[in-house]
Each structure stands twice: as C-alpha cells, then as structure tokens.
Amino acid sequence: MTDVFAHALRRRAARLAVNALIGLFALLPILWGFLSSLKPTDKIVEFPPRLLPENPTLEHYARIFADNAAYFIANSIAVSAASVLLTLALGALAGYAIARFRFPGRDTLMVSTVAVMSIPIASLLVPTFTLLSATGLADTRLGLVLLYSAYQLPVVVWMLYGYFLSLPVEVENAARVDGCSPTRTLFKVVLPLSKPGLVAAGLFVLVFAWNDFVVAVTMTSSESARTFPVAIYFYLGFYGREWGPLLAASIVSIVPIVAIFVFLQRHFVSGLTGGGVKG
Amino acid sequence: MSAVRFSGVSKNYGPVVALAGLDLDVAEGEFLSLLGPSGSGKSTTLGLLAGLIDADGGKIEIAGRDVTALPPEKRDLAMVFQNYALYPHLTVMENIAFPLEARKPKPDAGEIRRKVEVVAQALGIGALLARYPREISGGQQQRVALGRAMVRDPKVFLLDEPLSNLDARLRIRMRRDLKALHAQLGSTIVYVTHDQSEAMTLSSRIAIFNHGRLQQVAPPAEIYDRPANAFVANFVGDREMNFLDGELGVQGGVPRFVCAGGSVALHPSAAVLDAGKLRMGVRAEAIAPGRDKGDLRGTVALAELAGPDLFLTVRLADDTEIVARADPREFAAREGESVSLAFDPARIHLFDAETGIARHHGAA
Ligand SMILES: Nc1ncnc2c1ncn2[C@@H]1O[C@H](COP(=O)(O)OP(=O)(O)O)[C@@H](O)[C@H]1O
Ligand SMILES: [Mg+2]
Numbered sequence: 150m151t152d153v154f155a156h157a158l159r160r161r162a163a164r165l166a167v168n169a170l171i172g173l174f175a176l177l178p179i180l181w182g183f184l185s186s187l188k189p190t191d192k193i194v195e196f197p198p199r200l201l202p203e204n205p206t207l208e209h210y211a212r213i214f215a216d217n218a219a220y221f222i223a224n225s226i227a228v229s230a231a232s233v234l235l236t237l238a239l240g241a242l243a244g245y246a247i248a249r250f251r252f253p254g255r256d257t258l259m260v261s262t263v264a265v266m267s268i269p270i271a272s273l274l275v276p277t278f279t280l281l282s283a284t285g286l287a288d289t290r291l292g293l294v295l296l297y298s299a300y301q302l303p304v305v306v307w308m309l310y311g312y313f314l315s316l317p318v319e320v321e322n323a324a325r326v327d328g329c330s331p332t333r334t335l336f337k338v339v340l341p342l343s344k345p346g347l348v349a350a351g352l353f354v355l356v357f358a359w360n361d362f363v364v365a366v367t368m369t370s371s372e373s374a375r376t377f378p379v380a381i382y383f384y385l386g387f388y389g390r391e392w393g394p395l396l397a398a399s400i401v402s403i404v405p406i407v408a409i410f411v412f413l414q415r416h417f418v419s420g421l422t423g424g425g426v427k428g
Numbered sequence: 429m430s431a432v433r434f435s436g437v438s439k440n441y442g443p444v445v446a447l448a449g450l451d452l453d454v455a456e457g458e459f460l461s462l463l464g465p466s467g468s469g470k471s472t473t474l475g476l477l478a479g480l481i482d483a484d485g486g487k488i489e490i491a492g493r494d495v496t497a498l499p500p501e502k503r504d505l506a507m508v509f510q511n512y513a514l515y516p517h518l519t520v521m522e523n524i525a526f527p528l529e530a531r532k533p534k535p536d537a538g539e540i541r542r543k544v545e546v547v548a549q550a551l552g553i554g555a556l557l558a559r560y561p562r563e564i565s566g567g568q569q570q571r572v573a574l575g576r577a578m579v580r581d582p583k584v585f586l587l588d589e590p591l592s593n594l595d596a597r598l599r600i601r602m603r604r605d606l607k608a609l610h611a612q613l614g615s616t617i618v619y620v621t622h623d624q625s626e627a628m629t630l631s632s633r634i635a636i637f638n639h640g641r642l643q644q645v646a647p648p649a650e651i652y653d654r655p656a657n658a659f660v661a662n663f664v665g666d667r668e669m670n671f672l673d674g675e676l677g678v679q680g681g682v683p684r685f686v687c688a689g690g691s692v693a694l695h696p697s698a699a700v701l702d703a704g705k706l707r708m709g710v711r712a713e714a715i716a717p718g719r720d721k722g723d724l725r726g727t728v729a730l731a732e733l734a735g736p737d738l739f740l741t742v743r744l745a746d747d748t749e750i751v752a753r754a755d756p757r758e759f760a761a762r763e764g765e766s767v768s769l770a771f772d773p774a775r776i777h778l779f780d781a782e783t784g785i786a787r788h789h790g791a792a
Contacts, residue, residue, distance in 0.1 A: 319513040322480050325500040326507045326586075327576070328530035337530075341517045 186396035193392045209393035218398060221380040228290050228376060229358040232297035233351045236305045240350060244309030245335050266303040274367050281368055288369045296368065297358045305350045312346030313339060348416045359406060377402055429492045431456045431584055431616040432477060437486030439472050445640045446472040452635060452642060459610050459617045461627035464637030470620040474586050477618065479503050491583055506577035507586040511593060512569045514561040520572050521557040524548065527580040547575045567598050585617045591626065603629060624664045636660050653791055658784035661709045661777055669709045670750045673781055676701055689744035692723040695773040695790040705781035712739060714775035715752035717759060722768030728761050742767060
C-alpha cells in the first residue's frame with residue numbers, strides 16, 4: 150500500500166524534474182536575452198557575465214522604434230494575417246471536398262498534396278523569385294502572402310482533411326436533409342464544429358509567416374515590403390553586431406505570438422473534450 | 429398517388445448487396461415500418477429515399493415526382509437519426525429552427541420563433557429552448573430531434589431506429605407518443621426498426637427485409653397470421669417460431685403433418701396441398717401442453733415462468749425441441765415430466781422445406 154504510494158510519488162517527482170529541465174532549457178536563453186536587452190550596450194558582453202542588469206535601460210527599445218520597427222511589425226502582421234486567412238479559406242474548401250466527396254482526380258489530388266509538402270523551400274526560392282518578378286509581385290506584401298499561402302496550403306489541407314474526417318458525418322447528413330446545400334453545410338455546421346482544427350492549422354501558418362526570414366529576404370528589397378524578421382537582421386549588418394537592438398527586437402517579435410497562443414489555448418483544450426454526435 | 433414509390437431500386441457496396449431491386453409503395457398518411465435484422469438494408473433504403481445514398485439503379489418517386497437524381501436538400505423530407513445528430517454548437521431553439529432558417533425564402537424571425545415554440549410545447553421541451561444538446565438528457569435530445577423534423581411540416585418523415593438508444597420504459601412511452609403524433613399529424617412516416625414489437629404496435633404496414641431483399645409488405649396482423657415465408661414467420665413474434673420438418677399425410681380423411689416425432693392434425697383446408705417435403709411452423713402460443721390428448725409427446729427440458737406465461741421447452745422422442753406456452757394457473761409441469769402437446773390447426777403454417785415460401789396457413 151505505502152509502497153504503491155511511494156512509487157507514484159517518485160514517478161511524479163521524476164516527471165516534474167524532467168519537465169523543469171526542459172522548461173529551463175527552452176526558456177533560459179529567452180530570459181537571458183530579455184535581461185540583456187535591458188542592459189546598456191557596453192554591459193551586454195561584459196566578462197564575467199552578469200544575469201541581472203545593474204542599471205536597466207529601455208534605450209534599445211527606443212532605438213528600434215526610432216528605426217521604424219512599428220511599420221515593419223505592421224507589415225508582418227498584415228502579411229501573416231492575410232496568409233492565415235487565405236490558407237484557411239482555401240484549405241477548408243479543399244479539405245472538406247477531399248474528406249466528404251468522391252470526384253474524379255480526388256486520389257491524384259491527395260497524393261500530389263503530400264508530394265508537394267516534401268519539397269524543401271530552399272529549392273523553390275530561385276524559381277519562385279523568377280515567377281514573382283515576371284508577374285510584378287516581387288518586393289510586394291501581396292507576393293509574400295501568396296508564397297506563404299502556397300507553401301503552407303498542403304499542410305493545412307491535410308490537417309483540416311483529418312479534422313473533418315473525425316467529425317460525425319450524421320450531423321452533416323442532418324443538415325443536408327434539413328435543406329442545406331453542401332456549401333451551406335460547410336459554413337453552418339462543419340466550420341463551427343471545427344474551431345479547434347482551424348485554430349491549430351491557423352497557428353501553424355501564423356508561426357511560419359511571422360518567423361519567416363529566408364523567403365522574405367529573398368523576395369523583398371525595399372523598406373515598404375520589409376517584414377520584421379528582415380528588419381531585425383539589419384542589426385547584424387554594416388557596423389558590426391548591435392546586440393542591444395537585436396535582442397530588444399527579438400523580444401518584441403516574440404510577444405504577439407505568445408499572446409495569441411495564450412489567448413487561443415482555451416480552444417485547443419475545448420477541442421479535445423467537447424462535441425460528440427450525441428451532445 | 430403514393431407518397432413514396434421505389435421501383436427496382438438497388439444498391440451494392442462492392443460485393444455486398446445492400447439492397448436488391450426494391451419495389452415498394454408507401455401510401456399517403458401511412459405509417460410504414462422497415463423491419464429486419466441488422467445489416468438487412470433498412471438504413472440503406474432510408475438513405476436512398478433521403479438522397480444521402482446514390483442508387484445504383486431504379487427509380488425513387490416522392491409524391492409522384494422522380495427524385496432519384498435530386499440532392500437531399502431538394503427532397504423536402506425530415507429525418508430523425510438513430511443517434512439524433514443534433515447540432516452540438518446550437519441551442520435547442522436553434523436546432524429546431526435550423527430547417528426553417530435554411531428555407532428559401534427564409535421565414536421572418538417572428539414566424540420561426542412562433543413555430544419552434546408550438547412544436548416545443550407539443551413535445552414538452554418548451555423549457556429547454558436555451559440549452560445546448562449536451563446539457564439535456566437522451567430522452568430530451570430525442571424529442572429535440574423529433575421537433576426539428578416536425579417543425580418543417582414535411583412531405584414524409586423518415587425515422588431510423590429513433591428509440592433504440594432509450595431505456596426500455598422510456599422507449600415504450602415514446603412509442604405511444606409517436607403513435608399519437610402520427611394520428612394527430614396524419615403525415616406519412618417511414619420508420620426503420622429491428623424491433624418487431626415496435627413495428628407491430630406502431631405501423632399501418634410493415635415491410636420486412638432480409639439480406640437486402642424485401643420479404644413481405646403487409647399490415648401487422650397479416651404479417652403475424654400469414655407470413656410469406658419461414659424467415660418472416662420466425663422474425664416476428666416475441667419468441668422464435670417452432671419448426672418441424674416432415675410431409676403431408678392423410679388419416680381418416682383429415683390431412684396430417686407427419687414428422688419424425690409423430691403426426692399433427694392440420695386444418696381441413698390443407699388437404700388441397702400437393703405432396704412434398706414441408707416445414708411446419710407453429711408459435712408457442714398455438715401449442716397447448718397437457719397431460720394427454722395431444723398429438724405429440726415429449727419430456728419437459730426447461731420450464732420458464734415469464735410473467736403471466738409458463739414456457740415449456742419440450743424434447744420430443746427424436747430430440748427436436750418445441751416450446752409451448754401454458755397458463756400457469758391452469759397447467760404446470762416440472763422439468764423431466766412427460767407432457768403431451770395439442771396443436772391448434774388454425775394456427776399452423778406450412779412452408780416449402782427448400783425455399784421456405786409459405787404453402788398454407790391454417791387460418792385460411
Ligand atoms: N458505406 C458502406 N460501405 C460498405 N458497406 C455498407 C455501407 N453501408 C452499408 N453497408 C452494408 O450494406 C448492408 C446493409 O446495411 P444497412 O442498410 O445499414 O443495414 P440495416 O440498417 O438494416 O442494419 C450491410 O451488409 C452493411 O454492412
Ligand atoms: Mg441501420
């Protein structure tokens with residue numbers, strides 16, 4: 150009896166220790182970066198290093214906003230949001246069609262969607278740049294939106310396809326008999342029941358678009374289409390490494406993503422427990 | 429004009445014949461049950477009628493209009509699903525209003541609200557309108573599903589085993605409510621069930637299916653008294669039918685059924701039958717056990733008291749078993765006792781031993 154109890158306790162302790170270690174490993178660099186971003190420039194790389202800043206300062210934050218960070222952040226928000234909306238809209242239609250309808254070319258479509266997913270983005274950079282230039286979309290935010298959506302669409306189609314398959318088909322049948330066309334069924338019944346799936350797929354695209362550096366730096370050159378990750382990179386530029394603004398900008402770029410995850414967490418959890426045909 | 433007509437409708441799933449050449453007419457205002465064991469093609473029939481399944485061949489008409497190629501939303505039917513299939517993200521009010529919201533042109537909000545409330549009152553779920561499906565009981569969900577069907581005043585109601593998820597008492601109450609509802613609305617109902625007593629109590633006619641084939645369509649009494657074949661005879665009734673193999677004989681001018689364990693007097697009208705191998709089917713309630721005077725003798729292998737009835741499983745000399753029903757206040761026998769069995773000739777059914785097709789019913 151006590152033996153079982155002790156065993157359970159030991160297991161819990163072990164699990165806690167492992168989780169703490171993983172958490173520490175993941176969060177320590179961020180904490181270090183945040184604390185360093187509050188140090189004056191000459192103290193950031195001092196030796197021996199000090200964890201806490203002696204005289205905290207916001208000068209690096211002031212600097213990046215003076216460098217027009219707000220505009221680049223707005224660009225990133227616009228490009229990311231548009232990419233999320235576009236991929237979800239197209240992904241939901243395609244995923245639903247594949248999940249619930251038999252049509253000529255369906256199998257080919259499914260296989261090619263998977264095949265496309267396995268092409269590395271690096272090998273696409275040059276051809277897509279040529280394509281964007283030819284269509285006048287190079288160095289535009291619209292160009293980035295279209296590329297991000299094209300890259301992420303196959304994954305989103307598969308995620309939503311899987312989610313739709315897991316929904317009870319009888320509820321959709323009920324909607325059809327109740328007078329809904331397939332499209333109305335999708336919008337009135339399937340999508341409202343798919344919030345967790347849509348949130349997961351949307352976050353997937355969001356993180357990719359928000360963090361992307363390689364595609365953006367290749368496809369854009371002017372400031373007008375510059376996204377925040379590219380802007381951050383410029384602090385590694387001409388006059389050596391500017392650690393202070395670099396760290397401050399990195400911290401700023403993390404904040405919206407963390408906020409969105411915290412805000413949407415509820416939807417993940419309710420997605421795991423809610424629903425069911427009967428309920 | 430029939431409310432629904434199937435002409436040669438078939439559906440296969442690969443090698444599985446889900447429905448084979450169904451011809452069936454449902455009259456206006458009729459309560460027709462589709463009855464059969466699991467996998468016999470009942471849900472397929474309903475799905476084909478609703479447009480949720482595409483037919484491989486044949487024609488389906490609703491109120492005289494060919495709907496074979498129409499999608500479900502254009503058929504103007506209402507359906508209640510076995511697991512209710514309520515919309516989990518909508519309240520009871522919104523669930524019931526859903527078919528009206530989908531209608532073109534859409535009725536105005538006040539009219540929708542009024543119709544929903546009328547239906548909800550009739551079903552006794554008026555107090556639940558603001559709740560979500562997960563917040564109400566199974567029986568209440570059942571009523572919501574019914575309400576969602578009733579609110580549209582459809583051409584035909586389709587119900588697929590709507591009571592099978594309810595507990596026994598509730599099922600019997602809902603059965604009564606359904607029957608009252610049908611009498612009140614006068615609408616055409618096609619009702620799927622595997623429960624023969626449900627079909628017997630509710631239906632104006634019953635269509636019996638087996639292995640995707642329609643076996644017989646008839647009013648309950650006729651199904652019971654004049655089953656078209658041995659399968660139907662065995663499927664309806666609270667207990668399995670007793671079957672004995674044998675052939676026709678005559679003794680003193682009276683036709684008799686001669687089998688390994690002895691012979692049984694038949695109704696005089698059976699004399700017209702041609703000779704040949706026959707299978708006799710008799711229900712327990714048509715066999716009276718007694719001390720003597722019966723046609724066959726045997727030993728009681730099992731005595732079961734079931735409410736007001738005593739069922740005796742009697743083993744004949746050739747080891748076949750026959751179940752007979754007695755009124756325990758008039759006759760009792762213990763296991764191991766020898767009893768004689770008197771058969772009521774008016775309630776003996778004779779089937780072709782090979783095909784199972786009915787050859788003669790005692791009551792004829
Ligand atoms: N979608 C399907 N795919 C393959 N076989 C099916 C499908 N639906 C039904 N069947 C088969 O068709 C037959 C009839 O099924 P169904 O009409 O659901 O029977 P019932 O409702 O009488 O229990 C069964 O053998 C069943 O396994
Ligand atoms: Mg079924």
